[in-house]
Amino acid sequence: MKPIGNGRISARQFKIMIVFSLIGDSILILPNLMGNISHQDAWLSQLAAIACGMALAWAYAALLGRLGRLSFVGAWTALLGRIAGSALGLVYAYGFYAMVLALLAEISLFMRAQMMRETPAEAIMLAFLIVIAAGLRYGIETFARTSELLYPIFIAMFLFLSLCLLPQIKADQLLPIAGAGMPQIAEGSFLSFAYGFLESAVLLMLTPYLEDDRKAARSAIFKGFLTGGLMLFLILLLCVLVLGPSMMELKHYPTFQLAQRIEIGRFLERLEALLTFLWIVTVFYKALLYSFSLQKTISEIARLQDDRILAMPLCLLMLAGGMISVPNIAAYNELIKAQFPYYDLILYLGGPLLLLLLLAIPAARRRLEARQPRAG
Amino acid sequence: MRKRMRICLVLSCLLLLSGCWSRRELNDLLVVLGMGIDWVDGQYLVSFQVVNPSEISSKTKGASRAPGTLYQGRGNTIFEAARSLTTQAPRLMYLGHLQLFVLSEEIARRGVASVIDSPLRDNEARMDYNVVIARGATAAEILDLYTPLERLPTYSMQQSLRTSERSWAPTVAVTMSDMINKLSDDGQQLVLTGIEIEGSRKQAGRPSNLTGFRPAASYNYRGIGAFKGDKLIGWLNEKESKGFTDLTDNLDSTSIELPCSPTGYTGIEVTSSVTRLMPRLRDGKPEFLVKIWAQGDVVENACSMVDFNRDATFVDLEKRSENIVRSNAEAAIRWAKRHETDVLGFGSALAKKHPAYWERARDDGNSSGFSQAAIVFDIDVVIRKTGTIGNSVKPKE
Structure with a gap:
């Protein structure tokens, strides 16, 4: 498996990967989480989250401009020196690792709850990890190009899902608008902000591979955040309109229920297995990008010539970790409700903002520029 | 040589495709169309009406056997009752095509929340089947009936319910998902339509039910059952x-x-x-x-x-x-x-x-x-x- 091309990704590929990682697992778990908090106002929460997300996009875009050819962790190392930078890098490596484990747990829980009851979790994780390992071995350009291939299919299926559900809409399920109360709506939008937007911070690890046109890359962040945010908004709105808040709160995977609801003329129905493609792709890309970032971080800390040798060992670690990380669904729900969003807040909001502030100091900026890797 | 090795490797991947975990082949399944729940001696009596595939195919003409079979099992949980059926039935029940879920009146009066938990939790059952209450008959009796025109009684009942809701009025076709919404939504109580058997109960489950122009026994939707919480409290005329x-x-x-x-x-x-x-x-x-x-x-x-x-x-x-x-x-x-x-x-x-x-x-x-x-x-x-x-x-x- 030799890497294809020169290891560069275009602004368009960058945007698509941002969309995928933003939708990621949120498309599966957000409707239930937000249904439990902001009930029929989940869509309002999502609108608020998009507004915050655009502000975040601005911060990430600004940081992207400053980083140059350094990755996020690489920039910290350049600023703080080798020891402190590596220590911080390990913290992020752990964060990336935990994220991949959470995603693996999520997809295996979903598959086992909804589609393949008797299949062992290990088998599902292994199937997922084999593809991730292949992606890591082939290198970023390969999976970036793959994302470009998958994107039109993804969009087409998403539109198909949305359009086919139009006949099932019951508009009065939206009422009373803003009846859940502002604190609830804000709490819901925090979750969406954390799971969707903050967890797209992985894009900051891709900076060394971006093509030189930084302006296009910056606008890709805005476009990606807006597209992904609006797609999640549409899913949440459809969940409220079609399923109603009670069902959103009750069922673990309301999006899957949505797909089940499609019934047009007694022949276009039972499409849920097909539409599962949507979240398999997004969860896969999110997991792949996080695995890639983990590999990149470790190889930067260890100064490896070729980071791809880490692919196999990392995937084995993920397989082992995936099996022990989540003992049962209650522990998992506790994890995603009460713990993960705060990790996200510290790692993916605190970290980048701090770096952005530091880079406002001219001395820091000069230091970063001096340590840029030579082009080529 | 290397190339040949590679081809072998790729071909050997095909071996992995021969099947997967959790696969359920059509001939390993009993397709359940109707499910009835009665309360007998402090236990659930669960009746599954499964389809006899060979009897409803267009090729076989002779109606020597019933279009479906009724399996009954008992248990303190519905799952126990369903699994106890493996001693009588050749295959496992598959709920993906469930059309009608019949609750006995006694169950409805005791409270339905505990009964619908199992089909709701199940990953095979969808949420689009209709729920009705057996009136003046057990749920099992409702499912044990030869119907004219449609060979599958549950299909006949489901269609009749949907048509009468649209074009006659005193029935309401409540699906499982409506039921969940009504049970949990504020300011809205549940209703379910009642179904009864008219005519000779004895004849209902025999092919002779259909020998005359008028079936000896037939089903009939009558009245809307009103709930308070999850308990049936009465019938609307x-x-x-x-x-x-x-x-x-x-x-x-x-x-x-x-x-x-x-x-x-x-x-x-x-x-x-x-x-x-x-x-x-x-x-x-x-x-x-x-x-x-x-x-x-x-x-x-x-x-x-x-x-x-x-x-x-x-x-x-x-x-x-x-x-x-x-x-x-x-x-x-x-x-x-x-x-x-x-x-x-x-x-x-x-x-x-x-x-x-x-x-x-x-x-x-x-x-x-x-x-x-x-x-x-x-x-x-x-x-x-x-x-x-x-x-x-x-x-x-």
Whole structure:
């Protein structure tokens, strides 16, 4: 498996990967989480989250401009020196690792709850990890190009899902608008902000591979955040309109229920297995990008010539970790409700903002520029 | 050599595709179409009506065997009951094509929440099957019936329920997902239609049920069962049921009978009907405006003196139709008020329009507050056509 091309990704590929990682697992778990908090106002929460997300996009875009050819962790190392930078890098490596484990747990829980009851979790994780390992071995350009291939299919299926559900809409399920109360709506939008937007911070690890046109890359962040945010908004709105808040709160995977609801003329129905493609792709890309970032971080800390040798060992670690990380669904729900969003807040909001502030100091900026890797 | 090795490697991947975990082949499944739950001696008696594939295929002509088979199992949980069936049935039950879920009246009166947990939790069952209550019969008896025209009784029952909801009125087709919403939503109580068996119970489950022109036994939907919480508390009669479907805007088309002479009636077909519940607050008290717009045609007339050439006749017919629609609706409301159960969803309409008031009323323990609320009707029936003839045939004196 030799890497294809020169290891560069275009602004368009960058945007698509941002969309995928933003939708990621949120498309599966957000409707239930937000249904439990902001009930029929989940869509309002999502609108608020998009507004915050655009502000975040601005911060990430600004940081992207400053980083140059350094990755996020690489920039910290350049600023703080080798020891402190590596220590911080390990913290992020752990964060990336935990994220991949959470995603693996999520997809295996979903598959086992909804589609393949008797299949062992290990088998599902292994199937997922084999593809991730292949992606890591082939290198970023390969999976970036793959994302470009998958994107039109993804969009087409998403539109198909949305359009086919139009006949099932019951508009009065939206009422009373803003009846859940502002604190609830804000709490819901925090979750969406954390799971969707903050967890797209992985894009900051891709900076060394971006093509030189930084302006296009910056606008890709805005476009990606807006597209992904609006797609999640549409899913949440459809969940409220079609399923109603009670069902959103009750069922673990309301999006899957949505797909089940499609019934047009007694022949276009039972499409849920097909539409599962949507979240398999997004969860896969999110997991792949996080695995890639983990590999990149470790190889930067260890100064490896070729980071791809880490692919196999990392995937084995993920397989082992995936099996022990989540003992049962209650522990998992506790994890995603009460713990993960705060990790996200510290790692993916605190970290980048701090770096952005530091880079406002001219001395820091000069230091970063001096340590840029030579082009080529 | 390397190339050949690679090809072998790729081909060997095909071996992995031969199957997967959790696969369920068609010939390993019993396709369950109807599921009935009875309460017998402190245990669930679960009946599964599964389809006999060879009997419903178009190739076999002889109706020597029943189109389905009824399996029954007992247990303290529904899952236990279902699994105990493996000792009688050759395969495992598959719930993905479930059409009808029948609860016995006793179960409905004991509370349905615990019964629907299992099919709700199951990953195979979808949420689009209809739920009905067996009236004056056990759930098992409902599923043990030969039906004419449709070979599969559950399909016949499901279609009949859906058609009668649309075009006759006193039934309501509640799917599992509606049921969940109504059970958990605020200000809205559950209703389920009752199904009973008419005629000879003995004959019902035998092929001889269908040998005559008139089946010896047949199913019949009768009455809407109203719940309070998850417990059945009573049945609406036909008039109240009609009022109910009209008020909840389930009604599309129905028939209205207007007396025109001591013995004769004029028949009106309602062709479309739209209902809006509009709650408003007057001096801090809730009041409901019920708006019903209906359109209809004259489809039958037994009195030759009714003159369809005069505009005044239509005005009169419209007025009298409005009165009937109104009295049906009032009957349903009276029933609901008497039993203090908000099956009509007044509370839910109020909660959507005036959430702040609703929250206060609920906190004061006044969640069935609609029982004191004034209800104002605004009913508008428009009759436009008289079919392909005008006045009725006038026999010679």
